[in-house]
Amino acid sequence: MSVTMPRGFRASGVTAGLKASGKPDVALVVNDGPSDVAAAVFTTNRCKANPVLWSEQVVAGGRAKAVVLNSGGANCYTGPQGFQTTHASAELVAAKLGIGAIDVVVCSTGLIGEQLERGKLTTGIEQAVATLSDTGGQDAAEAIMTTDTRSKQAVREASGWSVGGMAKGAGMLAPALATMLVVVTTDAAVDAATADRALRAATRVTFDRLDSDGCMSTNDTVLLMCSGASGVTPDEAEFTAAVTDVCHDLAQQLLGDAEGAEHDIAIEVVNAATEDDAVEVGRAIARSNLFKTAVYGKDPNWGRILASVGTTSAAFEPTALDVAFNGVWVCRGGEPGESRELVDLNDRAVTVTVDLKAGDEKATIWTNDLTHAYVHENSAYST
Amino acid sequence: MSVTMPRGFRASGVTAGLKASGKPDVALVVNDGPSDVAAAVFTTNRCKANPVLWSEQVVAGGRAKAVVLNSGGANCYTGPQGFQTTHASAELVAAKLGIGAIDVVVCSTGLIGEQLERGKLTTGIEQAVATLSDTGGQDAAEAIMTTDTRSKQAVREASGWSVGGMAKGAGMLAPALATMLVVVTTDAAVDAATADRALRAATRVTFDRLDSDGCMSTNDTVLLMCSGASGVTPDEAEFTAAVTDVCHDLAQQLLGDAEGAEHDIAIEVVNAATEDDAVEVGRAIARSNLFKTAVYGKDPNWGRILASVGTTSAAFEPTALDVAFNGVWVCRGGEPGESRELVDLNDRAVTVTVDLKAGDEKATIWTNDLTHAYVHENSAYST
Numbered sequence: 001m002s003v004t005m006p007r008g009f010r011a012s013g014v015t016a017g018l019k020a021s022g023k024p025d026v027a028l029v030v031n032d033g034p035s036d037v038a039a040a041v042f043t044t045n046r047c048k049a050n051p052v053l054w055s056e057q058v059v060a061g062g063r064a065k066a067v068v069l070n071s072g073g074a075n076c077y078t079g080p081q082g083f084q085t086t087h088a089s090a091e092l093v094a095a096k097l098g099i100g101a102i103d104v105v106v107c108s109t110g111l112i113g114e115q116l117e118r119g120k121l122t123t124g125i126e127q128a129v130a131t132l133s134d135t136g137g138q139d140a141a142e143a144i145m146t147t148d149t150r151s152k153q154a155v156r157e158a159s160g161w162s163v164g165g166m167a168k169g170a171g172m173l174a175p176a177l178a179t180m181l182v183v184v185t186t187d188a189a190v191d192a193a194t195a196d197r198a199l200r201a202a203t204r205v206t207f208d209r210l211d212s213d214g215c216m217s218t219n220d221t222v223l224l225m226c227s228g229a230s231g232v233t234p235d236e237a238e239f240t241a242a243v244t245d246v247c248h249d250l251a252q253q254l255l256g257d258a259e260g261a262e263h264d265i266a267i268e269v270v271n272a273a274t275e276d277d278a279v280e281v282g283r284a285i286a287r288s289n290l291f292k293t294a295v296y297g298k299d300p301n302w303g304r305i306l307a308s309v310g311t312t313s314a315a316f317e318p319t320a321l322d323v324a325f326n327g328v329w330v331c332r333g334g335e336p337g338e339s340r341e342l343v344d345l346n347d348r349a350v351t352v353t354v355d356l357k358a359g360d361e362k363a364t365i366w367t368n369d370l371t372h373a374y375v376h377e378n379s380a381y382s383t
Numbered sequence: 384m385s386v387t388m389p390r391g392f393r394a395s396g397v398t399a400g401l402k403a404s405g406k407p408d409v410a411l412v413v414n415d416g417p418s419d420v421a422a423a424v425f426t427t428n429r430c431k432a433n434p435v436l437w438s439e440q441v442v443a444g445g446r447a448k449a450v451v452l453n454s455g456g457a458n459c460y461t462g463p464q465g466f467q468t469t470h471a472s473a474e475l476v477a478a479k480l481g482i483g484a485i486d487v488v489v490c491s492t493g494l495i496g497e498q499l500e501r502g503k504l505t506t507g508i509e510q511a512v513a514t515l516s517d518t519g520g521q522d523a524a525e526a527i528m529t530t531d532t533r534s535k536q537a538v539r540e541a542s543g544w545s546v547g548g549m550a551k552g553a554g555m556l557a558p559a560l561a562t563m564l565v566v567v568t569t570d571a572a573v574d575a576a577t578a579d580r581a582l583r584a585a586t587r588v589t590f591d592r593l594d595s596d597g598c599m600s601t602n603d604t605v606l607l608m609c610s611g612a613s614g615v616t617p618d619e620a621e622f623t624a625a626v627t628d629v630c631h632d633l634a635q636q637l638l639g640d641a642e643g644a645e646h647d648i649a650i651e652v653v654n655a656a657t658e659d660d661a662v663e664v665g666r667a668i669a670r671s672n673l674f675k676t677a678v679y680g681k682d683p684n685w686g687r688i689l690a691s692v693g694t695t696s697a698a699f700e701p702t703a704l705d706v707a708f709n710g711v712w713v714c715r716g717g718e719p720g721e722s723r724e725l726v727d728l729n730d731r732a733v734t735v736t737v738d739l740k741a742g743d744e745k746a747t748i749w750t751n752d753l754t755h756a757y758v759h760e761n762s763a764y765s766t
Contacts, residue, residue, distance in 0.1 A: 047704075076686065112690075113685065113719050114719070213672050218686075289598060289672070289753070289761070290598045290761055294761065294762060303459065303495035303601075304598075308598075310428040311429070311599050321430075334430070336496050336497070370672070374676070375753060375754065376755070378676035378677065378680075379676040379680030380680055
């Protein structure tokens with residue numbers, strides 16, 4: 001169900017032939033209203049893909065009536081010709097649906113630096129419009145997959161309204177070409193400002209804290225569309241919580257399907273002076289290849305964690321730091337603590353806790369280990 | 384020869400038994416003067432190893448008469464007991480040589496979070512003092528190796544004076560436990576301020592621009608000792624150039640021996656608005672696992688380069704960027720340029736050129752590819 005669970009939405013997923021594999025590669029999600037409120041967050045990469053450049057303009061007004069997504073090509077670094085392809089896609093969807101091109105968000109994912117085949121895309125979009133259905137969420141979720149091994153969907157039901165979502169990729173800062181694309185729908189009746197605040201609050205503590213391999217995609221997009229079809233206007237806190245729940249659920253699914261990963265790692269930084277400090281420390285650890293290879297080798301190597309903490313500007317004293325793997329405090333006060341032998345890293349889920357002893361704030365960053373399979377997938381993908 | 388080529392220096396390298404392999408693991412370099420001028424740069428990691436905490440104090444006065452180095456243990460995150468081991472090492476060297484402990488720099492490398500065996504270290508130091516020789520440079524260079532596959536040495540001769548150096552590790556920001564330790568000697572007669580300026584100028588454009596895997600060691604030390612034994616006081620520019628030459632030579636040897644690497648990559652960033660911009664862009668590319676795995680796969684993936692450039696704050700326009708692999712401009716103006724098929728990445732040496740079209744400044748950052756062997760070595764090292 002996912003994006004078509006909330007009332008007022010139709011979706012579809014079809015095979016346009018953009019993917020060499022012959023799997024579905026064009027998805028469409030349409031908001032039939034009565035409201036067309038929308039909000040979005042995009043990659044902060046300064047070298048943005050053409051669909052991002054276009055979609056930023058669409059959503060600037062706080063409204064969108066449809067989103068067309070394709071896998072099989074990122075349409076990134078493809079110049080004016082690529083931008084025209086994005087624009088033509090929006091125009092075609094608009095013409096078929098009787099709306100304006102400026103109402104249509106466009107998302108693309110796949111190889112970068114190559115033009116999308118306009119003819120195939122056109123055929124795919126026509127087919128996607130023709131097969132729109134209020135049970136099309138599953139098909140749409142499958143059509144946006146690239147290196148994903150499974151589709152990602154989530155729903156939350158509230159009193160008379162609901163939130164649904166689909167995602168592909170492996171993190172806001174994603175492996176390989178696994179650009180993260182997320183579409184979240186709701187039939188709650190909210191205004192554009194509320195939608196924007198709720199989406200930013202949700203992504204800040206979910207997708208923004210997923211740092212699978214430290215590489216920021218050029219195409220990342222998280223779109224929230226609100227149909228208002230339930231007629232219910234929830235309390236903003238309740239609405240934000242529901243959107244955050246769906247985003248968290250999807251983020252954890254992305255983490256669990258990251259390219260080549262064998263461990264899902266939660267890095268909890270506690271007793272930080274500020275939340276920013278906690279995030280900075282967590283991110284520094286998540287970006288250490290030495291830490292990530294150690295977890296792959298099931299080695300509770302706390303020294304590599306302290307070495308990462310030491311590169312940050314967070315408030316802490318080196319001789320006060322405690323570090324735990326799965327609850328075993330292998331480092332106490334910057335020295336060896338409990339025995340490393342007590343740590344079991346055989347399960348996929350690993351929790352690292354870093355106690356900065358500098359305040360009361362905390363944050364969790366999620367990442368994966370660095371494995372042979374990661375190297376293989378990312379050295380072989382485009383060749 | 385290396386560190387013992389300049390007059391006024393003796394060195395040795397012995398086996399103390401700190402390494403399980405039974406290979407040499409304690410090195411000593413002594414400056415017999417007449418001058419004891421010294422300068423050093425240390426890791427900027429805030430979680431520093433005990434020998435770094437000690438040696439910073441030694442060199443603060445611009446003087447040092449000896450440096451004792453051990454492999455087989457980093458003496459890092461070992462608390463007060465570890466600091467006492469460092470201090471005891473300096474005191475023992477000082478007592479045997481008839482100098483002060485505060486004249487003795489200490490460097491350690493190896494596993495972190497474990498105490499060094501004091502008895503073995505003591506025996507090793509006594510043996511190292513007993514075997515000091517003015518031809519001991521080679522032995523010293525071998526005794527500081529950890530995961531290095533070969534010793535690194537360099538010399539430069541000038542008119543009546545010379546510079547020699549030895550190094551171990553794989554970069555200022557080094558793989559695994561490959562802390563970078565460098566000792567540079569000269570018989571030029573220079574004052575402490577000149578030595579400090581020359582060393583900082585040299586490391587800024589050599590070791591500081593080596594970014595093999597983005598992980599900063601806790602023990603990195605580059606030490607310059609000046610005996611004045613030649614009686615020659617060179618022009619400062621000439622002296623700085625010679626020290627820079629030796630540092631560059633050693634840095635390239637470190638790059639060529641980085642753990643598991645199959646490619647040595649020079650990232651040349653040209654036409655930047657500032658040198659800082661060029662360094663920021665080069666470093667961002669050097670830290671992209673996607674770029675590094677692509678080079679391993681011999682894939683001239685310029686899209687991953689632009690995605691890295693886009694994460695920086697450097698001055699540039701995305702649609703103006705040019706990128707070349709080994710001289711083939713595969714990206715022109717942010718779009719596909721010459722055919723990727725023209726690029727040959729079979730040689731170990733790879734040059735990536737990024738033209739920012741934003742000014743006249745430039746910088747080169749050196750890095751390695753990310754390989755299966757890197758993952759293997761760093762997931763298996765301590766287990």
